[in-house]
Amino acid sequence: MPTSRTTTKTASTTRKPARKSNTAEQMSNSKFHELFMEELKDIYWAEKNLVKALPKMQKAATSEDLKDAIGHHLEETKIHVSRLEDIFEMMGKKAQAKKCEAMEGLIMEAQRGVEDTEEDSMVRDAGIIISAQKVEHYEISAYGSLRTLANVMGHADAAELLEQTLEEEKHADSLLTEIAESTINEEAAAE
Numbered sequence: 275m276p277t278s279r280t281t282t283k284t285a286s287t288t289r290k291p292a293r294k295s296n297t298a299e300q301m302s303n304s305k306f307h308e309l310f311m312e313e314l315k316d317i318y319w320a321e322k323n324l325v326k327a328l329p330k331m332q333k334a335a336t337s338e339d340l341k342d343a344i345g346h347h348l349e350e351t352k353i354h355v356s357r358l359e360d361i362f363e364m365m366g367k368k369a370q371a372k373k374c375e376a377m378e379g380l381i382m383e384a385q386r387g388v389e390d391t392e393e394d395s396m397v398r399d400a401g402i403i404i405s406a407q408k409v410e411h412y413e414i415s416a417y418g419s420l421r422t423l424a425n426v427m428g429h430a431d432a433a434e435l436l437e438q439t440l441e442e443e444k445h446a447d448s449l450l451t452e453i454a455e456s457t458i459n460e461e462a463a464a465e
């Protein structure tokens with residue numbers, strides 16, 4: 275009904291100024307800010323553990339394209355770790371990692387995938403790509419949410435850094451799709 279639509283629109287318009295009155299300072303003590311800090315610790319653990327896991331995935335891969343892509347993303351991942359440390363500093367906190375059960379599981383599955391496939395096979399490479407993309411998708415959701423939270427709380431500098439990492443995760447994800455679709459999947463199907 276058109277009438278109810280108009281009412282909803284008016285209500286949301288009148289709610290906006292109240293949101294704006296929450297300054298970054300007020301927010302820093304809020305439960306919402308606590309949630310932001312907890313999510314930050316989660317992804318910090320995830321990134322630090324990826325720095326350890328990616329070289330193993332790179333070593334297990336056969337295709338040069340895949341090895342290069344993982345190697346490149348390893349270097350980016352190290353930057354992601356230091357960006358997170360910068361954000362902790364911006365928030366006046368010491369960088370702290372909190373075990374991310376989801377990432378631990380994804381890394382374990384990736385290792386199992388390698389163990390269950392033959393060395394120098396494209397099936398193994400296809401499996402590594404699937405595992406790596408699951409990791410990227412987790413990170414894309416984490417960084418997208420963190421960026422949004424930072425923006426809502428008025429932490430523009432932190433949001434900017436989170437956005438940079440988000441873009442790199444998205445790029446890594448599409449590069450993996452490209453590699454899988456250009457050669458690996460077809461070769462794996464022919465093995």
Ligand SMILES: [Fe+2]
Pocket residue numbers: 321350351354413439443
């Ligand atoms: Fe990352």
